[in-house]
Amino acid sequence: MSEPHLATQSTIPRERYVAVQSSPEFQELRSRLRRFVFPMSAAFLVWYALYVVLGAFAHDFMAIPVWGAINVGMLIGLGQFATTFLITGLYVRFANREIDPRAERIRAELEGGR
Amino acid sequence: MTTFLAAGTDVGNPAINIAIFVAFVAVTLFVVMRASRRNASADEFFTAGRAFTGPQNGVAISGDYLSAASFLGIAGAIAVYGYDGFLYSIGFLVAWLVALLLVAELLRNTGKFTMADVLSFRLRQRPVRLAAATNTLAVSLFYLLAQMAGAGGLVALLLNVESDWGQALVIAVVGVLMIVYVLVGGMKGTTWVQIIKAVLLIGGAGLMTLAVLFKFGLNFSDILASAQTAVSGSSNEAVAARDVLAPGAQYGASLTSKLNFISLALALVLGTAGLPHVLMRFYTVPTAKEARRSVVWAIALIGAFYLFTLALGYGAAAMVGPDRILGSPGGQNSAAPLLAFELGGVVLLAVISAVAFATILAVVAGLTITASASFAHDIYATLMKKHQVTEYEQVRVSRITAVVLGVFAIVLGILASGQNIAFLVALAFAVAAAANLPTILFSLYWRRFNTRGALWSMYGGLISTIVLIVFSPAVSGTPTSMLPNADFAWFPLSNPGIVSIPLAFALGVIGTLTSPDDEDPALAAEMEVRSLTGVGAERAVAH
Numbered sequence: 017m018s019e020p021h022l023a024t025q026s027t028i029p030r031e032r033y034v035a036v037q038s039s040p041e042f043q044e045l046r047s048r049l050r051r052f053v054f055p056m057s058a059a060f061l062v063w064y065a066l067y068v069v070l071g072a073f074a075h076d077f078m079a080i081p082v083w084g085a086i087n088v089g090m091l092i093g094l095g096q097f098a099t100t101f102l103i104t105g106l107y108v109r110f111a112n113r114e115i116d117p118r119a120e121r122i123r124a125e126l127e128g129g130r
Numbered sequence: 131m132t133t134f135l136a137a138g139t140d141v142g143n144p145a146i147n148i149a150i151f152v153a154f155v156a157v158t159l160f161v162v163m164r165a166s167r168r169n170a171s172a173d174e175f176f177t178a179g180r181a182f183t184g185p186q187n188g189v190a191i192s193g194d195y196l197s198a199a200s201f202l203g204i205a206g207a208i209a210v211y212g213y214d215g216f217l218y219s220i221g222f223l224v225a226w227l228v229a230l231l232l233v234a235e236l237l238r239n240t241g242k243f244t245m246a247d248v249l250s251f252r253l254r255q256r257p258v259r260l261a262a263a264t265n266t267l268a269v270s271l272f273y274l275l276a277q278m279a280g281a282g283g284l285v286a287l288l289l290n291v292e293s294d295w296g297q298a299l300v301i302a303v304v305g306v307l308m309i310v311y312v313l314v315g316g317m318k319g320t321t322w323v324q325i326i327k328a329v330l331l332i333g334g335a336g337l338m339t340l341a342v343l344f345k346f347g348l349n350f351s352d353i354l355a356s357a358q359t360a361v362s363g364s365s366n367e368a369v370a371a372r373d374v375l376a377p378g379a380q381y382g383a384s385l386t387s388k389l390n391f392i393s394l395a396l397a398l399v400l401g402t403a404g405l406p407h408v409l410m411r412f413y414t415v416p417t418a419k420e421a422r423r424s425v426v427w428a429i430a431l432i433g434a435f436y437l438f439t440l441a442l443g444y445g446a447a448a449m450v451g452p453d454r455i456l457g458s459p460g461g462q463n464s465a466a467p468l469l470a471f472e473l474g475g476v477v478l479l480a481v482i483s484a485v486a487f488a489t490i491l492a493v494v495a496g497l498t499i500t501a502s503a504s505f506a507h508d509i510y511a512t513l514m515k516k517h518q519v520t521e522y523e524q525v526r527v528s529r530i531t532a533v534v535l536g537v538f539a540i541v542l543g544i545l546a547s548g549q550n551i552a553f554l555v556a557l558a559f560a561v562a563a564a565a566n567l568p569t570i571l572f573s574l575y576w577r578r579f580n581t582r583g584a585l586w587s588m589y590g591g592l593i594s595t596i597v598l599i600v601f602s603p604a605v606s607g608t609p610t611s612m613l614p615n616a617d618f619a620w621f622p623l624s625n626p627g628i629v630s631i632p633l634a635f636a637l638g639v640i641g642t643l644t645s646p647d648d649e650d651p652a653l654a655a656e657m658e659v660r661s662l663t664g665v666g667a668e669r670a671v672a673h
Contacts, residue, residue, distance in 0.1 A: 028666060033656040045662055050575075053231040061399070064224045068395040071217045071377040072388040078213070079376035084351030085358065089213055089376055096220045097433055103227055104429050111235075111422060119418075119663040126665045 028126060036126060045118040052110050060103055067092055143476050151484040155307060158326055158488075162311055162319035172521035173668075175528065176243045176503045177413040178318035180668060184420040188427020190321045191411050193328030194496040195222075195402075195428070196435055198280055198489045199555050201331065204436070205469075206462035208443020209455055212357070212374020214381050215443055217391075219436045221398030226432065228567075229403040230425040235418035236574050236661040237409060242668050244500075245409045246508040249569055249588075252653040254581040256513060261588040263508035265565045266406040268592060269558050270501035273407070274535070276554035277494050278304065278543025283460070283551070284486060298544045304491060305540035311495045312502070312532045316525075317414060320495045327492040330485045332431055335438040338466075338482070341473045342445035353441065356448035364452045374447065390623045394556055397627030401559030404566030407500040418664050442466055449473075494539065502531035553604045553612075556625055557595070564591030564630040568638045574661060576642075580649050583642030591634030598626035 036042050070078060070092065078089030173179055182190070200222065207215030241247035246262035281304045282297040311323055346352045354375055364370040372379040381391035402408060412421045446455065446465040449472050458464040470482040506528035511519045519527075546554075568587045572579040598621045599605060605612045607619035623629075660666050 030652040030656060033659045034652050036659050037655040042659065042662070046658070049662065057228065057231050060224065060227050064221070064395075064399055067220070068217070068392055071214075072381060072391050075376055075378040075382060079373065084349075085354035085375055086351050087375055090216075090354075093213075093216055093220060096224060097437065100224055100227060100429065101433060104230060104426055107231055108422065108426055116419060122659075123663045123665045126659070126663070 032126060036122060039122075041118065041122055045115065045122065048114050048118070052107070052114075056103060056107065060099065063099060064096065067096055143480065146476055146480040147483045150480045151487050154326075154330070154484055154488045155491075158323045158491075159310070161322045161326065162315035165322050166315045166319045172243065172507070172524045174318070175316040175525045176410075176499075176507070177668075178316070178321055180414060180416045181318075182321060182414045182420075184415055184423025185427050186325060187321070187411060187415050187420070187424040189328045189431065190324040190414075191408065191424055191428040192332065192431040192435070193324030193326075193492050194407060194411060195432060196328070196331060196489065197277060197493045197555070198284055198486050199276070199551060200435075201335065201439070201486055201489060202284070202460075202463040202466055203552065205439045205443045205446060206455070206465040207380065208440060209357075209446040209450070209465035209469075210369070210452055210462045211380035212361070212372060212444070212447070213377045214379050214391075216440055217377055217381070218394070219439060221395045222402070223429070223433050223436055225399045225402035226425060226429045228400065229408070230422070230429065233403045233409070233570060233574070234412050234421045234425050237570070238412045238415070238418045238421040239664045239667045240574075240657060240661045241413060243410070243413060243507045244504045245406050245566065245570070246504065249573055249584060251573070252649055252657045253573065253579075253584050258581060258584050258588075259508050259512055261585055262566075262569075263504050263513075265561070265588055265592055266504040266508070267501055268596075269404075269406055269562045269566070270497045270504075272554055272561060273405075273558040274494055274497045274501070274539050275542050275546055276551045276558065277490050277497070278539050279546035279554065280551045281487075281490050281543060283463070284490065301543045302540050304494065305536050305543065307491055308494045308498055308539075309533055309536035311491070312498050312536075313529050315495075317499055317503075320492075320499050321411075321414060323495055324492045327485070327488045328431065331489055332435050332438075334482055334485050335435060335442065338470060338473060338478075339438040339441045339445075342441050342449070342469070345445075345449070345473075350441070353444050353448055357444040360448050360451045366453065366456070369452050369456070374444075386622050389628065390625050393623050393625035393628035396631055397556060397560040397563045397625060400567050400627075400631060401561075401563035404562035404570060405558070406504065406562075406566070407496045410500045410503065411496075413668070416669065418667070442469060445469055498532050498535050498539075499528075501535055502528045505531045553599075553624055557599055560599075560625060560627045560630065561592060561595050563627055564595045564634040565589075566591070568631075568635045572638050572642075573657075577654055577658070578642060578647055579638070580642050580645055580647065582645040583638045583640075586641030587634045587638030590637040591630055594630040594633050595626050598630060599624075602626065 071089070078087065080088045082088060082091060204215055204219045207218060237248050240251055245266055246259045249262045250258040278301055281301050285297055285300040311319055315323070342353065346356070358374055361372055361374050362370050381387050412424065415421050415424055443465065446469040450465065450468045455462060455465045455468060458468065467479055467482055471479040506524045510527045511517060511524050565588050568591065569584045572583065601619055602621045602624050603611060603619050604624035605619065607617040608614070
């Protein structure tokens with residue numbers, strides 16, 4: 017690695033990152049984040065894929081009237097908006113409670129202990 | 131003088147349209163000049179000193195993202211095809227969850243100016259950065275081309291400029307204005323243009339939506355029923371036969387058209403978080419938490435906007451009718467402007483027309499600053515000069531690149547005028563999804579991922595997408611193709627995402643597993659710790 021690198025501009029020595037990475041606090045942060053974002057991403061992608069496939073192939077099902085001119089397709093479509101807003105809200109609450117304080121503690125320790 | 135829009139009806143007044151647009155340009159230029167007194171450092175020029183707040187950046191993101199194609203195209207598709215237009219619009223919104231959950235914050239913590247900063251962080255600098263910069267330029271160019279080509283058509287529609295040289299002149303004016311915004315304003319000026327435009331666009335669409343809702347006594351079901359009645363009464367039998375409340379009118383014709391739509395949906399939902407001009411916006415805020423707030427604001431605004439287009443599309447079908455929409459010079463794209471005229475006469479039409487036009491300006495400015503930053507920072511400073519350049523020099527190169535790109539975009543925009551622009555936008559999303567997203571996700575979440583995986587995935591995604599497009603019906607073989615008189619299409623879908631995106635993910639895995647795990651573990655540790663905690667992240671510059 018003779019080339020100048022973004023990382024070399026940092027004033028924190030490399031070994032400290034390796035130590036932090038293997039610390040239980042960091043592992044906890046990492047696994048909490050992944051345990052939230054991976055299943056949630058899978059869920060919304062599957063839900064969206066289901067919608068797209070229904071929209072492409074299940075015209076009759078989507079056309080079933082529910083109320084007035086509003087049919088199943090319209091409700092599922094508006095449901096995509098609702099779930100997008102809901103997941104956004106859930107993630108923000110999760111990140112504010114579970115991620116930010118943990119990340120903040122590790123950062124303070126690393127930057128303070130220089 | 132020929133009449134505007136529907137032949138025979140005197141709708142709209144080009145002079146008022148132009149006056150309101152000129153007012154927009156004057157106001158934004160004033161703001162850009164005021165906002166950009168200091169643009170000498172690279173931090174100032176590329177990231178606006180990282181001094182925007184999350185909400186400001188969220189509004190700017192929605193301004194960057196909601197192009198004229200979204201506004202006119204989607205409202206028009208809903209007016210003419212009904213449900214399928216709505217189906218199409220949803221991918222653009224859901225896609226933001228990928229950005230929110232998986233990309234925005236970690237990217238903000240790890241990078242400095244460009245997407246390539248993140249992708250090359252722990253891999254071999256030169257080849258990976260070159261690939262990332264190539265993809266940045268490719269995506270930006272396709273997107274830019276779509277916007278410039280669209281400008282010509284939009285001008286014909288909104289300003290009653292029908293002659294070829296007249297359209298060329300307007301494209302040139304758009305290009306020159308964009309160059310001025312970027313040269314003078316840098317990222318800060320561009321961001322303010324996007325904020326002003328987003329407020330006008332979303333506010334205008336919101337007011338029109340309220341007007342439509344009140345016309346129908348706040349009964350959404352009534353709007354839908356009236357739209358269906360109006361479409362069924364069309365003098366065109368094919369249009370009259372459409373069920374606009376259920377899917378199928380646009381994408382349901384055959385198995386190929388259904389697969390084509392699924393392929394498009396895949397590119398939309400995975401492409402957004404790989405668009406370089408979207409990613410670069412996350413560097414304009416000081417922290418990961420502000421990046422998160424940006425996306426939350428963007429999701430709220432973009433979601434509201436697509437709900438508005440739903441009401442506007444069906445409202446245009448019900449109040450204007452498919453025959454008048456399809457009979458006007460702009461075809462289905464004129465649904466929203468015609469509805470504006472129906473609701474608010476000449477003045478509202480002029481406002482909506484000017485907003486649609488301003489939309490193109492703001493989007494092309496965002497694309498240009500992204501592409502020129504990537505060229506100056508990734509290719510010039512890192513690859514050509516090996517970091518032996520001052521920040522001042524980087525900014526100078528970026529400014530020159532912006533001018534070159536602007537001229538290039540003007541020429542291409544004039545040549546591409548009248549082309550099918552929807553496919554160019556779809557192509558930009560498909561390239562972003564295939565060439566960028568796999569490497570972004572792998573390098574953030576998969577420790578074993580290495581240089582060969584990145585290169586195979588990035589070049590494989592880029593090349594497969596472009597090759598499949600070239601041999602698709604979008605380019606040759608049908609009357610609506612780019613080259614209608616040639617036929618070398620062997621790939622049946624105009625949207626290659628369904629093949630190229632899985633292929634790029636697979637190439638990333640195969641490339642990684644077939645080469646030794648020889649990347650520097652300390653660098654990987656540094657990237658992971660920095661991405662999750664924000665340690666050492668670029669700070670806001672002091673003012």
